[in-house]
Amino acid sequence: MCRILNADARGSVLPIHSRRRPSRAFYPASMVAILLSGILFFFPHKAIAQQVPPFTPPVEITVGIDDNYPPFSFRSPEGRLQGLLVDLWDQWSQVTGTKATLIGMDWGEVLRHMREGRFDVIDTAFRTREREAYLDFSPPYQTIEVPIFFHRDISGIASAKDLQGFVVGVKRGDAVIGVLQEQGVYTLQEFLNYESIAMAAKLGTIRVFSIDKPPALYFLHKYNILDQFRSTLPLYTGELHRAVRKGNTKLLRHIEEGFRKIPPSVYRNLEEKWYGQALQPAIDFALVGKILAGVVLVILLLLVWIFTLRRSVKRRTQELLKEKEYISALFNSIGEGILLFDVDGTVLSCNRSFERLIAFPLSKFLPLPLKTFCGETLPYSEEQAKELIRKTLEEGPQQVDWQARHRRGHLIPMEVTFRAITFGGERRVIASVRDISQRLKYIEALTTSLKEKEALMRELVHRTKNNLQLVSSLLSLYLGDSEDAKTRTVVTELQNRIVSIATVHQMLCSTSEHVGSVDLKPYLEQILELAREGFHFETRQIVLTTEVESIEVPPQTAVVIGLVVNELVINAVKHAFSPAEGGSIRVSLRIVSPANALLEVTDSGRGFPPGFDPRKAETIGLLTLYNFIEQQLKGSLEFFPAQPQGLTASIRFPLPKTTDSNTKPSNHNSA
Structure with a gap:
């Protein structure tokens, strides 16, 4: 089966003598002429005896024609008969002088009127055999295909035999009726004309029908149902004839001679009028020449470009x-190692x-699944390793300790750093593997x-602490036997200094962690408590306040800070207050920046005398302070008046x- 849209129903109404034919068609006509000449030569008397009187053309003839058979003959919206054959009969009338009156009606009525002798x-x-009984036919002038049309919802119709059980729409008096009945199809519904069949198809009252192809295409397009129907191959091929009543051969010859006299150009013009002209523009050879020249130029440029591109590709390939x-x-x-x-x-x-690391030619077996590098005896399972890769892609580089299995079976500790990269437009993870066995x-x-060193240091610190405590005990014995006040004061100061050093060693011995640092908060609080007891702060009505943050420093730094605090507090007790007045001393230590700390000792005493410059003083105490602070602590010491009175020593x-510089809120202890 084929779609009706792809069929070509167009033919030609040119008389056979005007159509282009092969030159060999001349030979049968020549043979007929020679044969006729021979008959006349041998039987001249009979030919002369049978001469027929000349034919006198009629003044007017009536022509019956189907008025619903486009594009050959059909009616305009105004009801006027028109079409290709209507125009051809007008031309025939002009060349013959005989007026041809065309009468259009339904095809069944045309046949009936012709049988009754009403048309010439x-x-x-x-x-057909039936029509040959009462008609003489002209030679055919048009070939017409007659297919079967059926709705697109129907399938399985390929020939007339497949129409059993279907109601088939036909035109009354159409030749297809006999063809279908000969093949056993009798369920036929007759319509007056082809347009009635197309209208019934549009309304859905008929779904299978047979119409000559040219009018079928016309009406299916007209009623916009072309896409709703399909067609079979031609059921048969018919030919259009002109015919007269049986025996009226003179009129038939007169008709055919008239059509042969119509110039071929007229036929072609009428065909273009009713079949339409092809939508092909005239060829502009100059433009075609320019286009061809442009195409040749483009081809040459393309060849040059291809040659250059090939060289560039070759060079780039070598570079790559x-x-x-x-x-x-x-x-x-x-x-x-890299993975x-x-x-x-x-x-x-x-x-x-990496292959050298595991002593195995791994690259020969790649790609390999991740589980090859994971397992029960390894530090990461396959799920944990995939999670690690996911974190690398989403969060950034990841570093872990891993173990790879050596070819000999033992595990190799290694450090693996995962990084996400983009390779060839795709996301990848690259892992750098480092053997950390030696590390x-x-x-x-x-x-x-x-x-071992910490154990040795603890022993050394312990022995130093014991020795310092022994010296402090000896000083205490000497202090108990001495009655000289000045001597007792000097011994007490010396004992406090020794105790401040011993306290550091005591703290180092008592810590359960490493001996490399001392927390200043408990250390200073312990030193100040010993100073308060040694110099009888309560008796002298001196109030001691501390605001010390928790700061860890090396032992040597703690010793220096303890000596500085001890020296400043003892100096304040000795020189800032009169024996009857009393006062207050405040010691504070805090972190003021990530790299610096501030130690302040403030008293409410009388302060320095007017004009006194501590920097220029040559007392042993101040010289010792500046030496400790600037040389050992790498810090600075400043003195300035306190409010409302007193003196503040500021050490930065x-x-x-x-140092672990994490601070904790300090407790403010008063004594």
Whole structure:
């Protein structure tokens, strides 16, 4: 079956003598002429005896024609008969002088009127055995295909035999009725004309019908139902004839001679009028020449461009090969092992350093799933490793300690750093692998050595503390036997200094952690408590206040700070207050920046005398203070008056880099 839209129903109404034919068609006509000449030569008397009187053309003839058979004959919206054959009969009348009166009606009525002798001529008739009984036909002038049309919802119709059980719409008096009945199809519904069949198809009252192809295409387009129907191959092919009543051959010859006299150009003009002209513009050869020249130029430019491009591609390919070799050499020369993963964890590539690390040619077996590098005996399961890759892609580089299995079976500790990269437009994860076996051995050795040194240091600190306590005890015995006030004061100061040093060693011995740092808060509070007891602050009506933050410093720094605080507090007790007045001393220590701390000792005493410059004083106490602060603490010491009275010693010193500078709120203890 084929779609009716693809069929070509167009033919030609040119008389056969005007159509282009092969030159060999001349030979049958020549043979007929020679044969006729021979008959006349041998039987001249009979030919002369049978001469027929000349034919006198009629003044007017009536022609019966189907008025619903476009494009050959059909009615305009005003009811006027029109079409290709209508115009041809007008031309025939002009060349013959005989007026042809065309009468259009339904085809069944045309046949009935012709049988009753009311028409001289009938046009657009197919030649059938029934019609040959009362009509003489002209040679055919048009071939017409007659297919079966059926709705697109119907399938399985390929020939007339498939129409059993279907109601088939036909035109009354149409030749297809006999063709269908000969093939056993009798369920026929007759219509007056083809347009009635098309209207019934549009309304859905008929779904299978047979119409000659030219009017079928016309009416299916007219009623916009072309896409709703399909067609079979032609059921049969008919031919259009003109015919007269049986025996009226003179009139038939007169008619055919008249049509042969119509110039071929007239036929072509009428065909263009009713079939339409092809939508093809005239050829502008100058424009075509320019286009061809442009095409040739473009082709030449393309050839040049292709040649240049091939050279560039070849050069670039060589460069890329060199770059690939360079990158491969660089990739394999890196001392660390390199692994390349996709986002699912599949290992895509590795370098030779990693193969040397595990003593196995891993690259020959890649790609490998992630579980190859995970397992029950390894530190990470496959799920944990995938989570690590996901974090790398979403959060950034990740570093973990891993273990790889050596070819011989033992595990190799290694440090793995995961980084996300974009490679070839796709996200990848690259892992750098470093063997840390030696590092772990070094760490273990250092840890052992550190523990030994800490044990030795604890023993040394313990012995130093005991010796200092022994010296302090001897001084206490001497202090108890001495009755000289000045001597007792000097011994007391000396004893406080020794106690401040011993306190550091006491704290170092008592700590359960490493001996490398001292917390200043409990250390200073303990020193100040000893100073308060040694110099009888309550008896002298001196109030001591502390505001010390928790700061850890090395032991040597703690000793210096303890001596400085002890010296400043003792000086304030000795020189700032009169024996009957009393007063207050405040010691504060806080962190003022990430790298610096501030120590302040403030008293409410009389302060320095007018004009006194502590920097220029040559007393042993001040010289000792400046030496401790500037040389050992690398800090600065300033004195300025306190409000409403008194003196403040401000010491700003840097915190050691190893100091844990996390501060805690200090308790304000009063004594």
